[in-house]
Amino acid sequence: MDAIARHTNVARMTVYYQFQSKTGLFEALADDIAERGAIRKNIEHAFSQADSRNGLAHLIGAFVHFWLADADVMRKLNALSTLDRESHAAERDAWRKEAIESMMKRVKKQCDLSQATVRRGTEALYMLTSFSACDILASQGRSEREIAGRIRELTGETLGLDLTI
Numbered sequence: 001m002d003a004i005a006r007h008t009n010v011a012r013m014t015v016y017y018q019f020q021s022k023t024g025l026f027e028a029l030a031d032d033i034a035e036r037g038a039i040r041k042n043i044e045h046a047f048s049q050a051d052s053r054n055g056l057a058h059l060i061g062a063f064v065h066f067w068l069a070d071a072d073v074m075r076k077l078n079a080l081s082t083l084d085r086e087s088h089a090a091e092r093d094a095w096r097k098e099a100i101e102s103m104m105k106r107v108k109k110q111c112d113l114s115q116a117t118v119r120r121g122t123e124a125l126y127m128l129t130s131f132s133a134c135d136i137l138a139s140q141g142r143s144e145r146e147i148a149g150r151i152r153e154l155t156g157e158t159l160g161l162d163l164t165i
Contacts, residue, residue, distance in 0.1 A: 037069035
């Protein structure tokens with residue numbers, strides 16, 4: 001909070017007044033990134049798909065777009081959250097796991113997948129749609145479209161489904 005006050009040339013109390021705490025600052029930053037990354041709109045679009053495979057493919061794209069909307073800030077926020085337990089990063093990431101599990105229930109029902117396949121697919125998708133995985137793929141020079149395509153391909157192979165869109 002002191003560093004932010006110095007960097008923005010305001011009194012430390014001004015920063016505290018605006019955000020109440022370090023956690024409040026993390027929340028505001030995460031909300032801003034979510035807005036710029038259009039995550040809510042893109043997830044709603046994914047869940048509006050009649051075909052659950054298409055919905056899953058769009059969900060993957062939503063996560064990739066979110067992480068890469070401001071990768072530099074996200075990289076710093078990710079590192080900071082690792083060092084500071086007050087950031088509540090794990091709680092904020094729970095929405096991603098919930099969205100994946102919810103979509104996978106739809107896929108299981110529509111595609112008649114076994115529970116073991118769904119469990120493997122859910123775990124794989126949770127790992128593959130993390131910021132770290134997307135950032136690694138982006139650092140190899142892949143575009144957002146290529147990253148989402150690769151994650152769809154790997155998830156599709158795990159589930160035995162075609163997830164191309």
